[in-house]
Amino acid sequence: MKNAFLSRNSKYMLLLAMFSFSSLVAQSFQKTALGIKTKIQALDVEVQFYSPTIVRVLKSPEGVAFKKESLSVTKKPESTKFTMQQNGDIVSLKSDKMKVDLDLKSGKMSFNTLAGASLLNEAASGASFTDFNDAGSKTYSINQNFELDKDEAIYGLGQQQRGQLSLRNAKINMVQGNVDDYVPFLVSTKGYGLFWDNYSPTVFEDKPEVTSFKSEVGDCIDYYFMIGGNIDGAIAGMRELTGQAPMFPLWTFGYWQSKERYKSQDELVGVVSKYRELGVPLDGIIQDWQYWGNNYLWNAMEFLNTEFPNPKKMVDDIHNMNAHVIISIWNSFGPQTKQFREMQPKGMLLNFGTWPQSGLETWPPNRDYPSGVQPYDPYNPEARNIYWKYLSKGLFSVGIDGWWIDSSEPDHMDFKPSDFDIPTYLGSFRKVRNAFPLMAVGGVSEHQRAESSDKRIFILTRSAFAGQQRYGANTWSGDVNSSWQSLRNQIPAGLNFSMSAIPYWNTDIGGFFAGAYKKGWGDGTKNPSFQELYVRWMQFGAFTPMMRSHGTDIPREIYNFGKKGETIYDAIAKTIDLRYSLLPYIYSASWDITKNQSTMMRALVMDFDDKKVVNMNNEYLFGKSILVAPVVHAQYTPETIVKSNEETGWNKNEDTDVAKIQAATFGQAKSTKVYLPEGTSWFDFWTNEAFKGGQEITKATTIDEIPLYIKSGSIIPFGPKVQYATEKKWDNLEIRIYPGADGEFTLYEDENDNYNYEKGAYSTIIFKWNNKTQTLTIGKRSGSFNGMLKNRTFNIVLVTKEKGTGIPTGKNYDKIVDYDGKQKNIRL
Known part of the structure; x- marks a missing residue:
């Protein structure tokens, strides 16, 4: 009898314990207006619906207070209806677009369709926080692991010069550089987007077992998941979160001529005049650096160089020829500038090595005469005000049409780890390093818009960060090499950048560093190796959002390559004419970006369910109808290997081993392979020959035509x-x-x-x-x-x-x- 009582009592106690544990679990999270809050494995975890398609996840060490105001995200959480259901350790939150599951025991999160299909899971290893001393401030290094399906492909993360489209099996050290622009946003072929909202140096790594983001500094883990149904939908979610892309003026989609650099007012105006005389279309001319004079006056934002005696007349002369002018401005100032003298006493300059390194125009830099140039602190709103004050007075007032914001990452030379300890308005430089271009470009854009709405903002800039699409900026790919490999790299670079939700991108047509082609060829314009590369790059550039020729060492104006009736001249002219004939199509595509969150340079995987295009890095759609297959291998000349980078490339006196080749005959036809995606048929733009999709064809090519196919x-x-x-x-x-x-x-x-x-x-x-x-x-x-x-x-x-x-x-x-x-x- 006693044993029976004990047995019944034990069962009662067990039931009571189970009830208490169940109650404890039930009370271990708190429902909020946006989602839930809970504590799991010594972490505070919060899930917030920003919309039915966007969820924010916040994690931080338990009980440690922090304040996070995103530099990228502009959207405020909207009132979103959601339901919540618990099944054991799993709490499920459902909007009318997706389901989010949180394991209250392990902390693992998963994101699913309403039908229950898995989209993305956190890995079991989940999140980690490691104590970190950030220039005297106690904080953490943070890491979050995810699990990707074996067969899914991912894209984005800004622009990389890897030559690959898919990010699977990649390890990327994300610190802004001259030719690498990092945006911690990726999209998946499963139709979702993932934005890692952190601005410090970050390593992204994809391995078969785990995919991770690891950032040097973070008070919290902060990421957004968005369901889009496809890549376009995921990009639309990112723009909803971080800002929509405004319209550019129609003239920005014409042809742009530039070089490093026009050395006088007369030379600049003369280029426009020559194009008009030749009847070759032109909409823009760009003035590069040193119109301000010497390096101690770096970026003075005034025409202090005596070769530019009347800037207002210069701009008027260009406008009177129905062209536009943009001008180089930087995010750093020389010690003799008014900006430097006003900002320095207020602690608004960042004292680390940047370009130029010497006050003298010599190579290599004469370190006995340091330039003293320092970047400014664009995180500081007062510094941004000062920046615009001088820009408006010195350049906007004379009618300059737009801004070429160079070194917007910015240049960081002679790097020392202690440079990251330098204080900014928002904490250490380490903490906010990758957002520098967003703040610098945003400062100019917001001030110009506040001052005038008569002229649409147009900014050409060398770097970007998440959200920059809202500022009217077109990013170019930096000081890339003049080589065939570099040309090949630009296609996946531009496509990944575009899939990072920033739709406007371009590249230096011909590559920036071209000095290797001059040996034995005068100015290099008659070297067949450079002529072929330049024409093929020009044809690619005609199918990017901005068609802009630029570089150093070799002049790029069409008349330097010959005259009408000569093969190379005619090929360049034909390509420019083709671009202008497509302006109604291009301008309508830009509206599709602004109105419908579309993308102009489209990786084929965005539009075709075809396994062969998942990692295709040499073709793309321009708009939604034109398949572009640039010729990216030399066909008429040896494919010379040219090695340089954005720093060593400046050694213009360096001898090279490029052999002088015999003059090439560009008249004969060649051929290239083109893959036509399945699911539709295609028309050769030049012949209208029809082809069924899902096959590789051999396309006959001539020097004056790029393979184009119309869906x-x-x-x-x-x-x-x-x-x-x-x-x-x-x-x-x-x-x-x-x-x-x-x-x-x-x-x-x-x-x-x-x-x-x-x-x-x-x-x-x-x-x-x-x-x-x-x-x-x-x-x-x-x-x-x-x-x-x-x-x-x-x-x-x-x-x-x-x-x-x-x-x-x-x-x-x-x-x-x-x-x-x-x-x-x-x-x-």
């Missing part, structure tokens, strides 16, 4: 032949239809410059092609703006081998349609 169902508008982007109205566009599938295209137009489009001052016309009935519907025009065409002509071409090939010639139309804004149906 079936595409509708592409072509603009008039012009000398600059706005020379002629788009009142007589050629509209090409590539049959074989249904298609749709939205033609966008506005006032071309200013921000009235944000108030609704723009128009769209939707073209739809019904392949079954062979009918084109031109929809009713939506919207209006000052100067809008009320009546116009559309010249319709249903492409065949005989019609609609190559650059438009104004012949062989199927229908000529007078359009007054009302819907039209055209049977072809």
